[in-house]
Amino acid sequence: MSDTPFDSLDDCFALPRVEALALSPDGSRAVLTVATLKKDGTGYERALWTVPADGSGAPRRLTRSAKGEAGAAFTPAGDVLFVSARADAEGDATDESAQLWQLPATGGEARPVTRLAGGVDGIAAVAEQSGQVVVAASLLPSADSVEADAALRTKRKEAKVAAMLHETYPIRYWDHDLGPAQPHLLGLDLAGFADTIPAPEDTATDAGGEDDSADPSPYPPTLPRPIDLTPQPGRSVDNAEAALTPDGRTLIAAITQPEERGGRSVLVAIDTATGERTTLFDEPGFDIGSPVISHDGTVLAFGRAARSTPAGPSDEEVWVSALDGAGARRIAPAWDRWATSLAFAADDTALIATADQDGRGPVFRLPLDGGEPEQLTHDDFTYTHVGVDRAGGGYVALRSSYIAPPHPVRIAPDGAVTPLASPAPLPDVPGTIVDVEATAADGARVRGWLMLPEGASADIPAPLLLWIHGGPVASWNAWSWRWNPALAVARGYAVLLPDPGLSTGYGLDHIARGWNAWGAEPYTDLLAITDAVEARPDIDETRTAAMGGSFGGYMANWVAGHTDRFRAIVTHASLWALDQFQGTTDHSVYWQRIFTPEAMIEHSPHRHVESIRTPLLVIHGDKDYRVPVGEALRLWSDLAEHHAAEDGTMAHRFLYYPDENHWILKPQHAKVWYETVFAFLDQHVLGADWVRPRLLG
Template sequence: MACISSDSSDLYDVLAGRPRLTGLALAPSDDRLIASVQVINGEGNAFVPGLWEVDPAGEWEARRVTRSLQGEYAPAFAPDGRLMFLSSRENTDPFTRTSSDSTGPGLWSLPEYGEAERIVHHPSGISAFTVAHGAGTVAYTASVLPGAADTAAHAEFREKRESAKITAVLYDSGPTRFGGADLGPAEPHTFVLRPDGTQADVGGQGVVGGGDLALSPDGTLVAYTRAVAGSDPDVNANVVVVADAATGEVRRIFSRPGHHYHRLVFTADGRSLVSQRQRELTYDTPWRVTLVAFDPASGAETDLLPDFDNWPWPGSPVVSPVPGDATVWFTGDERGHCPVFRRGPDGTVTRLTSSGAYSSLCVALDGTTLFALRSTIDSPPDVVRLDAAAPDQQPVTLWAPADPGPLPGTLTEVHTTADDGFPLRAWPVLPRDASAERPAPLVVLPHGGPQMSWSGWTFGFGPWPFAARGYAVLLPDPALSTGYGQRMQERGLGQYGGRPYRDIMMLADATQTRDDIDATRTGLAGHSYGGYIANRAATLTDRFKAIVTYGGQWNLESFQAETDLHAHARRIFGDPLTQRQRYETDSPHLDVRKAMTPMLVVHGGKDYRVPVGQALGLFNDLQRHEVPVKFLYFPDESHSVGAPNHVRILYETVLNFLDHHVLGQEWHRPQLL
């Protein structure tokens, strides 16, 4: 591919046009490796998923195995080697096509040689599925309307609602929305499809749930998470249900006050269930995540990482395929990287990689080889192969879908010490022509979360379009970031707009001592929690010449009442009727009179995580106080702007705004705005 030009629009076109690797699935025979890949559709307004086959030995080129306008995703293999996936592609079989067919995703099966066939259809679509590796039993999640006794009744009720043009929902309890979608009136249920073709609804999952599914290898047990609707979330955030896969009879329910469970997987012998356990951040206790093992027979729950303090957030567990082997592999942030770790049967944890960010782990049948996706901040994801036990190794790259060409900058590190003595680090990205003779202007880019880290490639709000325009970009990991031990969470507890903000400013100070950085021309741009930090900075400092806030909180009191994570936000900040301190300390809107820096506000109209009222309040407050402000509004986008054409407009507007205020250039309104 030709070298990327210095124009940020050209750079975004190259990066957005590059296929996006999002997941892997390994066949039981170990000879087929399937990668999920997203590409831009012909209209340029959405990404379409597809499946590619990668040679595990790395000897032949990858080939595409599915093709449809709607796309295919969530690959998994049946024991007989059939590739299974979800797709909204049209069912063309006249013998199985029904009047209740919908555009929702169905479950499809594709033999190695032959045509794909749809094996499960649900009138509202299927959201997730899993396969029993020893039996071929399938469990899947699909929604059912209240009062519907079975799928047929659900289809009838759904058709009546559509015919009557009814979209209203009557809620008896919350939540009412999650992510970028309204919840209800249908609720997620777990279904089991047996190898003989019969299927059964084995249990409801509450108003939120679905996606966390597991089957024992012999297909006799199904496990799923279930939200406890209407209960105090501090008592039970969610529970794990282990049920008979044939009858739905509940065998065990695992729960712990104030905890969430995610990413369930049975061990190869079916005797244990491994899960991620997340202790919710509250007013008095920091965030903490570990891996646990459940014993369905005794009801015991065992912490698998009781003394491991690398970070508070281990990723999805992958268990050994060898019966009786208690080895577990997982990923987790560590000081600007996201390595692969191995927990041996004796509890010893070994880091298998020293650099890069890994995800989507797959393990070979004999437990000696791993496959994964690997990226870095300056390299998009590739498919790689690893030894399953060797420490701090370099992976073998099997496939990179496309070469983006040389990036317009270089990545380095900066270190400093916080005001409490804690060591801090960040990634500065420097444009290639930055030097003491031509110091680059700086944009500080705090991450979202706040429980996140700058550790790998991002297809979201990332540094490279800024670097292409000539800006240095600072990617800081302040208090509440993952990858720095539990102490990093503790020092940020109750400090939502305090210590993390000060950490970022100290990392910015350390970066600006470089002679290739122009400390007199700086801006700040942040998304989500980074957008909140941008709003907080606007009321605390005048060091920046321009601030971009994208999907960030402005009024914490109204935010906690409106967000889809209402209970979570109230646990962090307190009940505003009785615990006012954190709202009064950390809510930027209370200090609007101190704001003077020109701001660009970016928000999506369907953002339920940080509702658009936060942006409207900020925009109106700044106008009332005569602070220069612009508002870039995407009516159809949610918390993150995702459509490629919209992301292009996002970068164009943000960079033109920074050029105007940071560099003193003439303001150029994007042509399509």
Template sequence: MAASLRWLGSGMILVLAPVLIAAPRAMTVDDLLALHRVSDVQLSPDGREAAFVVTDVVKAENRTNSDIWVVPVGGGSEPRALTNSPRDDQHPRWSPDGRWIAFESNRDGARQIWILPVAGGEPRKLTALATEAGQPVWSADGRALAFVSAVFPEYSTLPPAEADRANRERLLALARRPVKARVFTRLPYRQGDTWDDGRRRHLFVMPMQQGGATAEPRDMTPGDHNAVADVGAGAGEDLFPAGDGFTFSPDGEELIYATAAESLRGETAGGDGDLVAVNLRTGERRLVAKTSANGGAPRFSPDGKWLAYRAPARRDARSTRGQLMVHNRSTGETRSLTPDFDRPVSEWAWAPDSAGLYFTAPDDGRRPVWAVRLDGESPQRVVANGTNSALNITPDGHALVWLAQTLTQPPRVMRMARETGATTVLADPNRALLDELALAPAESVTVTGAGGAKVQMWVVKPPRFAAGQKYPAVLWVHGGPREAFGDAWSWRWNPALWAAQGYVIALPNPSGSAGFGRALADAASADGNARLYADLMACTDWLARQPYVDATRLAAAGTAYGGFMINWFQGHTTRFRALISEAGVYNFSSMAGISDEAWRLEDGPGAPWEVEEGARFSPHRFAANFHTPELILHGEQDFRVPVGEALQLFTALQRRGVPSKLVLFPDEGHGLRKPLNRELWHREVFAWLAEYLAAPRAAPR
């Protein structure tokens, strides 16, 4: 990325010559692509600096580029770039002595582990595996580095050099073979947007000294199984960030990791799992705890006496609640720190004194930071507003360093003094561009939904909103269905950008959304999608009653589960002028046989060959009622909701004579990644809305 970013951070004074300040303007798609994406904040061991990743769109090459930056936690000076490669440098991890940063990079083509001297100097490549390497994690003494590589399991017990050579030859043979047939004998055979090619994600450990490897990396989890979940498979927001699924024991003798359990149903990222410890000398494994494949995420306390991890409150796919567990390594006692906390714990960090932890959890459309002590006190809010992540605590316990964002503010690096609560912006590379844009703040409203339940909803109005004017409105439906619309910036479905087209955007969180309690989630699960539909119609009623909304010009849009609900709308209401469905289910019967996570459907009424009840919630059964113009968008490599769902839906609409348009992306999966595809996506969406939500023309005189 360019090293000429204009940063505005803590304690900085910006002196400018007098200039004419232009009035704020409406946001454009080009603005969304131009904004810098800040992620993965990592505090140095001494607490003086924070490393983070900045990702930029390289539009000319239809890709993104990531680099690693660092900023002083005390403020007073600008962030500086540690890397400036033409490809991706990401996942920075400080060595325990603070002298080195290990990271993953594809700067020379293949993704490998690199290391950088913090004091200055060029990065050096640590690995050169045929199967690539990523997600580095240091041992507490800095004498070892663990990472992930996807290898062919039949070679995993060979000596390291021999195994790597066999993997390399196998990959070359696969690339050169004239017959491209795929053969499978078990589930799962594909995940996210990738077919299973026989490789398994294993954990490797490499001895380190003075910033260099002293021996070849060793596969610590050999065998025909995945040691870690596929964090790139689109398993949902509750899957932990890359690298958080494993850690070294304080004495460096074991590697603890969360692994998916084998299942005949083909469960992957959301299924059952175990917390396992492997002895680095003997290779022996032992079970630490039962958890889930997207739980686990073990963290040892600074004093080494406790192990914290996440476990589901209930063992089913519909559970929206993960508890924060602690295991006493001396007594063997394991207990929950959040037994009565009715929200799903997301991520956490130990307090330096080992007396408690900080964690985030969705709550009523926000994701606050909470603090909880080992002595049993109830969790207390530390940061109340916005969406917060990437928690770091300074070694003295006096400050919190993290990422904060809202619906109208992209993520930025923040610091908060624990004693006073005073916050400081450490790094915000988007301030200059955001100051040019007219972004109306999001409003939170409460709507009475099914059974009198309170439904929280965000409303974003157009820039330069005029109270006496009536605007067309678009109701969004989120995915999951156990996700939620939070007070968070989005790089894909961005309500500020949609509002800039002249629409009021409504983002409801119906029953079952994450962060609103288990009772509502269970109620939503009990009757298919009936309760969610009732909640969403109540939100539409509320929207239509507002004096600034033109109730005759309403549209609805959604992706994934939201796309399914849009398809359900199609057969059950005519109150919308237009519908937009992305990656939405149309036919549950076909979906149940080809989705990479079809097993999730079985946690309701059961498998499709066992019961017929689930079919009554399938949109395809109501095709005779289809009347509303609908735009369908879908990635052809989507294995979560395969493209056949879009093809069936488009065929039904066309045969019914309903105005409809199908936009397929051959090189995308369950969610678009490539910048130019996203640009086209917005162009198609906004054109569809403009066509059907245009103001009625005055009759000629």
């Protein structure tokens, strides 16, 4: 068997990772965000690299700091903007907040653009033809200026107060508390911004620093002053999407219009000079977002979707209108796919979109004149971060599959793909990958990927791991560093990655399979394709296991309560008791909207705990607010109640992380995750002795 980086967990986690791409305005170069493992193995450092966009040359590192850099974007002049918590020589030496930085295209050191007490969360939009930039940044609700925000933060810090007062729902998101600060969109005009030698009074009282006076310290006059485009936002700008007109005068933003416990996404236009706001699209019962603006500044494109109900999922539509919202119309109405990104073609006559499709994620061209959508790429990859090259034609993007992590490529107008130079060479991946499919009882097609270890044959059939994806509205179609099947393949397992009902990339009807009935078609689809794969001579149907995370964890729990065909089951960040989950998750209104009360009870895995005969490995992080840790605690309690021996021992295991979220992101914890999972699988699937991972004590 050939050696690959996936034969060793240490070697795998040490692989550099390309996480994002931005294309320069002239199309000549791309900037990559590259993550590399820290020397102590407890995290990743990020830096920006530049590579030629024509396939020639070699990568060149642009940034280097202990805090790292990410979120790159280009100004019209070719300067690189990024967000970093690197030290600002003219700021507070103790400040660790991330700020906006600018690296001149002509060379030299990067310079800070902001010095906000709460830092910058990210770059929201950059104008194509002017110096206007919009950033997302959080301010305390009582602050009426960036100076007041700095003063309030200082007072909270000095008083050691961490309490938060909430006035609306929700109060948490994914893995963090919402508050006490509120996200804002702040405008910055970089026109004329240049390096200067600050006067002593300019550096003595920067925001958040020492100030003996009773008044807040003034914002540094040497930096562009942020203009608050969303004053008193409440939670309306959480996760806002935004686009600037080429001249930078108008910001189109998708913000949340509050309603009871949730809100609907609406599109507004904001004058970046005055802050005046105009609502463009606001439809009760619909979410409208993902705005993009044509290169000539006259056409607005956006996504529109009706609220899903227990009756079924709604379609994700693509619409266009004039910049003021006039003449709105849907394009590509017969295109039965959901766009995951949108951008205008170089000549503004079409939209360039990406979407899940049949276990891949191609690039599509959607004409604005009513013509048929055209698929531009036809390989086995999924594309992201697509940049349109207006100067040279074609596109630059990242692509990945289950045998190749994300890497930069150039896409010609005819769809031909050329790999670009990269500081993260593609690693050798063990085994092979094939398309597999089955026919469900109702005649529906169920497909997936099957990864086979080297040497799998009728003489040496491989044990099988059924990996169930999360979402549930998702698909197995792109590389994942979190759940990486190549690590299992390197250990001799075959891995089945199926797309059962509810999966994207197969049309709305396939998503509707199992809607409001997660334990129905999604479950029977999984069994059907597992049956088909187990019938292969190179698969050992007597040695199988199932595993999944999030919705995949829900389904792993459901499988455990409905069949004993698997020797072991791994259930990560899983839903166990839906009546409990729907009120404790970070966005309960969504889950209550898509289920009937009856279906939530009927399809709750906890009702079948007495039927579980398969050893379970339960895994959960305490900072998981999407699927709160109470799910795992109740699952563990129920397993103990019904299956513990008189001395309290069980075949089940519970791997708990006090400081991780929905996914296990710290590399040292991810290593323990895989060590525990493989030890559990090897024990029950391969008959090996149980070996407790050393770092678990």
